[in-house]
Amino acid sequence: MKIAIGNDHAAVEMKKEICAFLEELGHEVINFGTDTGESVNYPVYGEKVGRAVASREADCGIAICGTGVGISLAANKVKGIRAVVCSEPYSAKLAKLHNNANVLCFGARVIGIELAKMIVTEWLNAEFEGGRHADRVNMIMEIENR
Ligand code: RB5
Numbered sequence: 552m553k554i555a556i557g558n559d560h561a562a563v564e565m566k567k568e569i570c571a572f573l574e575e576l577g578h579e580v581i582n583f584g585t586d587t588g589e590s591v592n593y594p595v596y597g598e599k600v601g602r603a604v605a606s607r608e609a610d611c612g613i614a615i616c617g618t619g620v621g622i623s624l625a626a627n628k629v630k631g632i633r634a635v636v637c638s639e640p641y642s643a644k645l646a647k648l649h650n651n652a653n654v655l656c657f658g659a660r661v662i663g664i665e666l667a668k669m670i671v672t673e674w675l676n677a678e679f680e681g682g683r684h685a686d687r688v689n690m691i692m693e694i695e696n697r
Pocket of ligand 1: 559619
């Protein structure tokens with residue numbers, strides 16, 4: 552898969568490790584994040600990841616900041632984006648199975664790299680179940696048109 556990744560200054564090291572992990576798994580990574588520790592604004596990177604996914608430049612996205620919260624809020628402002636913050640694998644898996652989340656977010660100041668890898672793995676490996684969940688996801692997306 553082609554995966555867009557974005558991060559602010561709080562998540563440079565975790566981003567690098569997640570990129571290496573994704574590439575080891577055979578994915579192509581498009582890096583939209585900052586690569587230095589200089590303070591930057593997370594909305595910029597959340598939007599970049601969101602736009603890459605919404606335009607289908609990427610199949611899905613991963614966005615990391617200190618908590619995962621701010622960058623997810625920014626990504627969710629892009630039409631077509633369903634960004635979720637996950638700090639454990641169960642929610643990450645269900646976020647794909649039931650919610651078809653297309654951007655996964657987490658916090659580099661909240662979880663460690665091994666847990667982050669487990670969260671990424673569960674989310675990437677899960678497939679949207681459709682059916683009644685598709686109806687509900689469609690209801691969410693219709694909110695964008697009102
Ligand atoms: C940056 O200090 C921090 O606010 C940011 O990484 C993130 O946690 C925001 O939600």
